[in-house]
Amino acid sequence: MSLTTSSTPQGFSAFITNLGIRDTTDDFVVIKSAVPCVADGVFTQSLFAGPSVTISRDNLKDSQAQAIVVISKNANVANGAVGIADAQEVLQLVAAETGIAAHDIVIASTGVIGRRYPIEKIRAGLSGFGKKLTAVDFDAAARGIMTTDTVPKLATRQIGNVNLVGIAKGVGMIEPNMATLLTFFFTDAAIEANSLRSIFRSTIDKTFNCLSVDTDTSTSDSAVILANGLAGEVPLEDFANALQEVAHELVLKIAKDAEGATKIIEVTVDSAINYAQAKKVAKAIVNSPLVKTAIYGADPNWGRVAMAIGKCETEQEINSEKVVIRFDNVRVYPDTLSPENLEQLRQIMSQDKVHIHVSLNIGEAAATVWGCDLSEGYIEINGKYST
Amino acid sequence: MSLTTSSTPQGFSAFITNLGIRDTTDDFVVIKSAVPCVADGVFTQSLFAGPSVTISRDNLKDSQAQAIVVISKNANVANGAVGIADAQEVLQLVAAETGIAAHDIVIASTGVIGRRYPIEKIRAGLSGFGKKLTAVDFDAAARGIMTTDTVPKLATRQIGNVNLVGIAKGVGMIEPNMATLLTFFFTDAAIEANSLRSIFRSTIDKTFNCLSVDTDTSTSDSAVILANGLAGEVPLEDFANALQEVAHELVLKIAKDAEGATKIIEVTVDSAINYAQAKKVAKAIVNSPLVKTAIYGADPNWGRVAMAIGKCETEQEINSEKVVIRFDNVRVYPDTLSPENLEQLRQIMSQDKVHIHVSLNIGEAAATVWGCDLSEGYIEINGKYST
Numbered sequence: 086m087s088l089t090t091s092s093t094p095q096g097f098s099a100f101i102t103n104l105g106i107r108d109t110t111d112d113f114v115v116i117k118s119a120v121p122c123v124a125d126g127v128f129t130q131s132l133f134a135g136p137s138v139t140i141s142r143d144n145l146k147d148s149q150a151q152a153i154v155v156i157s158k159n160a161n162v163a164n165g166a167v168g169i170a171d172a173q174e175v176l177q178l179v180a181a182e183t184g185i186a187a188h189d190i191v192i193a194s195t196g197v198i199g200r201r202y203p204i205e206k207i208r209a210g211l212s213g214f215g216k217k218l219t220a221v222d223f224d225a226a227a228r229g230i231m232t233t234d235t236v237p238k239l240a241t242r243q244i245g246n247v248n249l250v251g252i253a254k255g256v257g258m259i260e261p262n263m264a265t266l267l268t269f270f271f272t273d274a275a276i277e278a279n280s281l282r283s284i285f286r287s288t289i290d291k292t293f294n295c296l297s298v299d300t301d302t303s304t305s306d307s308a309v310i311l312a313n314g315l316a317g318e319v320p321l322e323d324f325a326n327a328l329q330e331v332a333h334e335l336v337l338k339i340a341k342d343a344e345g346a347t348k349i350i351e352v353t354v355d356s357a358i359n360y361a362q363a364k365k366v367a368k369a370i371v372n373s374p375l376v377k378t379a380i381y382g383a384d385p386n387w388g389r390v391a392m393a394i395g396k397c398e399t400e401q402e403i404n405s406e407k408v409v410i411r412f413d414n415v416r417v418y419p420d421t422l423s424p425e426n427l428e429q430l431r432q433i434m435s436q437d438k439v440h441i442h443v444s445l446n447i448g449e450a451a452a453t454v455w456g457c458d459l460s461e462g463y464i465e466i467n468g469k470y471s472t
Numbered sequence: 473m474s475l476t477t478s479s480t481p482q483g484f485s486a487f488i489t490n491l492g493i494r495d496t497t498d499d500f501v502v503i504k505s506a507v508p509c510v511a512d513g514v515f516t517q518s519l520f521a522g523p524s525v526t527i528s529r530d531n532l533k534d535s536q537a538q539a540i541v542v543i544s545k546n547a548n549v550a551n552g553a554v555g556i557a558d559a560q561e562v563l564q565l566v567a568a569e570t571g572i573a574a575h576d577i578v579i580a581s582t583g584v585i586g587r588r589y590p591i592e593k594i595r596a597g598l599s600g601f602g603k604k605l606t607a608v609d610f611d612a613a614a615r616g617i618m619t620t621d622t623v624p625k626l627a628t629r630q631i632g633n634v635n636l637v638g639i640a641k642g643v644g645m646i647e648p649n650m651a652t653l654l655t656f657f658f659t660d661a662a663i664e665a666n667s668l669r670s671i672f673r674s675t676i677d678k679t680f681n682c683l684s685v686d687t688d689t690s691t692s693d694s695a696v697i698l699a700n701g702l703a704g705e706v707p708l709e710d711f712a713n714a715l716q717e718v719a720h721e722l723v724l725k726i727a728k729d730a731e732g733a734t735k736i737i738e739v740t741v742d743s744a745i746n747y748a749q750a751k752k753v754a755k756a757i758v759n760s761p762l763v764k765t766a767i768y769g770a771d772p773n774w775g776r777v778a779m780a781i782g783k784c785e786t787e788q789e790i791n792s793e794k795v796v797i798r799f800d801n802v803r804v805y806p807d808t809l810s811p812e813n814l815e816q817l818r819q820i821m822s823q824d825k826v827h828i829h830v831s832l833n834i835g836e837a838a839a840t841v842w843g844c845d846l847s848e849g850y851i852e853i854n855g856k857y858s859t
Contacts, residue, residue: 374761
């Protein structure tokens with residue numbers, strides 16, 4: 086079955102507005118399904134996870150949900166008992182307006198940590214919205230969940246009659262651990278809960294969990310999928326492929342829009358003893374500030390990749406004499422580079438997407454991870470974000 | 473016994489010169505003792521450790537050495553068999569000139585990775601230097617081992633008749649693991665090898681191994697101490713205290729001169745279950761790019777400290793409800809901050825040294841670590857270093 090990028094899934098409606106939480110851009114998004122959905126979610130492992138995460142985790146235990154609420158520009162994290170009460174009040178307000186039980190609503194929140202919601206503004210803004218729900222403009226929804234993002238992130242696929250849409254936000258504090266920032270998938274596929282869960286988790290693991298912008302794990306990471314069944318069944322493998330494609334597309338969009346990023350870095354490590362080893366080495370490279378700045382400056386200082394491999398402590402020891410390092414098709418280690426090679430390397434490091442390929446030559450496992458370079462822009466944005 | 477900062481230890485002489493390895497600044501330092509020294513060294517755990525590290529580790533196995541050679545501006549790492557042969561040739565040249573056996577010489581090398589020494593220049597530059605050794609100018613020695621350092625790092629203490637000098641270099645690729653960049657200590661104390669080893673390793677563990685600039689572990693980290701005994705014995709506790717003070721002073725000098733740094737960050741985590749937990753949490757905070765940029769911008773975004781604690785996976789789980797976070801004497805969590813508190817916080821974050829204090833309130837252990845903020849300067853320096 087061929088995959089095409091296409092229209093929106095049946096049966097979803099939305100209310101997207103500005104509540105004035107931080108500025109005048111949209112900061113509140115509700116997307117509801119006409120019928121109950123099979124649903125799954127994975128969330129941050131942060132010990133400081135906020136009430137949005139803990140409540141949503143509970144609400145998804147029965148693999149059922151019918152609406153998603155997102156408040157952006159304020160994470161409602163580290164606010165103690167008042168933060169929990171605020172989150173519950175938002176759910177009750179949405180439940181009252183939509184007629185959906187509060188335990189069938191997923192809530193997510195993103196923005197500054199340690200600041201209370203302007204709850205009066207939220208009460209005022211949500212009053213009567215239940216009558217204003219319209220067909221979902223997913224582009225507007227993707228915009229409504231942004232914080233310092235500069236572009237909305239949206240990806241779609243069609244599998245037969247079934248439609249799949251994914252949206253995501255995230256530009257910093259990105260080293261997802263079991264989930265990512267905020268990403269939501271909507272489909273009208275009919276799919277059984279266990280199949281959805283297994284496909285969704287494996288997809289997130291190989292896509293969002295392989296992305297790192299700055300090694301900082303957000304307190305609010307949430308990835309949720311809703312499948313309302315209105316378009317009927319499709320082969321599971323086709324659905325899984327489409328989901329993988331949509332997630333991969335969103336990951337690249339996040340890496341590209343990462344705070345201050347000018348280039349995407351893709352690192353593949355192969356012939357490792359196991360997947361954990363391959364991923365650990367790949368992450369060490371993609372997260373190294375010295376590798377990131379060298380790529381930003383297109384400085385052919387490939388020795389920093391050797392340095393990053395060298396600092397990895399893995400259970401099965403890496404033998405530096407067996408390691409081969411390539412940038413695209415240029416082998417830089419253990420060879421001696423000619424001046425022509427160095428110039429070639431500089432060219433590769435000037436591309437929008439820089440691919441580093443490391444072979445450990447001690448096993449069969451491989452992993453690919455994504456990240457971005459580190460520029461003055463990251464400092465500029467993060468030295469001044471909260472104020 | 474009182475500690476004073478003072479003169480140089482007896483019995484050491486030096487040759488410091490420019491061999492033209494990268495530019496016209498000094499790049500070659502030999503310091504030799506008139507008599508054999510009790511010696512110890514700790515080195516990088518990097519899997520890509522170069523021949524300087526592997527040879528020096530071997531040469532110090534008998535706890536004896538009589539000279540240290542440092543080549544700066546080229547790390548001689550990831551150069552394969554030719555790199556090993558080059559390092560051995562340097563040792564042979566120094567042995568021939570000084571009359572010290574090659575296995576009693578420690579070698580260290582720092583600079584770009586993956587580029588061969590200009591061995592002809594080294595041969596020419598070392599010819600006849602044995603006749604040019606003079607009293608050690610430790611300030612010049614500290615300059616001679618610099619790469620992108622902007623100031624030499626030197627600290628001294630006198631313990632009775634005994635003199636102790638430490639020098640260090642390092643501004644980036646700093647997350648020492650069992651050792652640090654390059655740091656050398658010289659003393660005329662008479663001290664038994666086992667005592668020296670135990671005091672030296674415990675000192676390095678609590679000072680250099682608690683320093684992180686950018687989470688990147690160098691392939692060349694080396695910390696070495698030579699004690700030639702010419703000034704006789706002093707109480708071990710006094711010697712240990714002096715060594716601790718000298719090492720701590722060097723660590724602060726490195727943090728202050730770190731690439732692009734404008735402020736030192738000191739993080740203390742106390743009431744943890746054990747030292748490992750305290751250190752892990754403290755390192756997560758001091759290494760967080762978002763905490764570092766907030767401090768650079770003096771942005772009172774303390775929630776990022778909560779985020780950094782939240783991402784720590786430790787064996788004994790941290791309870792976010794028991795955590796207390798302070799900047800100097802201002803408690804920021806779990807309290808609600810007044811506008812006055814926020815202004816106070818902004819003042820604290822504008823100081824040259826910012827102290828973050830976290831209490832986990834689940835045990836008795838504590839750790840203090842040091843780092844620095846992250847500015848455009850780091851990007852500027854590291855986007856352009858090798859070329």
